[in-house]
Amino acid sequence: MANILMVVSAADSLTMKDGSEHPTGYWAEELVVSHQTLTEAGNTVHIATPGGKKPTVDQVSLAAESAGGEERAQGFRDYLEKIDSELAHPLVLADVDVAAYDAVVMPGGHGPMADLYKDADLGRLLVAANRDGKIIAPFCHGPAGLLSATDDDGTFAFEGRRLTVFTNEEELGGGTGENTPWLVEDALKEKGAVIENGAAWSSNVVRDGNLITGQNPQSSEDVAKEVLAALS
Numbered sequence: 001m002a003n004i005l006m007v008v009s010a011a012d013s014l015t016m017k018d019g020s021e022h023p024t025g026y027w028a029e030e031l032v033v034s035h036q037t038l039t040e041a042g043n044t045v046h047i048a049t050p051g052g053k054k055p056t057v058d059q060v061s062l063a064a065e066s067a068g069g070e071e072r073a074q075g076f077r078d079y080l081e082k083i084d085s086e087l088a089h090p091l092v093l094a095d096v097d098v099a100a101y102d103a104v105v106m107p108g109g110h111g112p113m114a115d116l117y118k119d120a121d122l123g124r125l126l127v128a129a130n131r132d133g134k135i136i137a138p139f140c141h142g143p144a145g146l147l148s149a150t151d152d153d154g155t156f157a158f159e160g161r162r163l164t165v166f167t168n169e170e171e172l173g174g175g176t177g178e179n180t181p182w183l184v185e186d187a188l189k190e191k192g193a194v195i196e197n198g199a200a201w202s203s204n205v206v207r208d209g210n211l212i213t214g215q216n217p218q219s220s221e222d223v224a225k226e227v228l229a230a231l232s
Helices: 028-040 070-082 084-088 120-131 142-148 168-174 184-191 217-231
Strands: 003-007 013-015 021-023 044-049 103-106 135-138 205-208 211-214
Touching (some): 003 028, 028 044, 028 070, 028 217, 103 120, 103 217, 120 135, 120 142, 135 142, 135 217, 142 184, 168 184, 205 217, 211 217
Parallel strands (some): 103 135
Antiparallel strands (some): 013 021
16 A cells, blocks of 8 residues: 655735735635545555644635535544644654655645745655656645746756646636635646646636646545555
């Protein structure tokens, strides 16, 4: 079975376009569904955050209307409680040796837009993982973390690669709207990524070699399944 590193944002707020602070963190569905799918298949998942700080769940993601009903929301709460000891003591991202892992998975929520997109430790880890052909699987806002990865000559490590991400349409229509400080889709395009998005709020997974990306929370399970297929 595989060893999988799950990199999670340690941010608990995002500075908006107007300067206000928007409470955020990781999106419950994305972390829970991917973690559960990967571990139930017999794999070991280690959670890592910048500074080894316990990640914060975006409370909006635990609301019934966001989770797809109260029963589903309670299921997310129960699972997060079940793995609370793992969440409370994550690995320090700077100390992680990516050679020990077969895949790197990055769930979203708006947190990655506050810290992972510029985290030098994550950048080094992703460059090394990509060089070694390890599976790299960010989804929803998780692909913001890819922006941290530049080669020694300053080139974006994923330039020219096909991927998907939480779309401008989804962000402006059902995310943080016009007050969003920057759009991850646009930032990745500007770096040279080739964006292949599907219909808003529908599962969409794009695989380009060792890079597996998902568009939104609805893609969480399908991303995890594609990771399992790639590791088999």
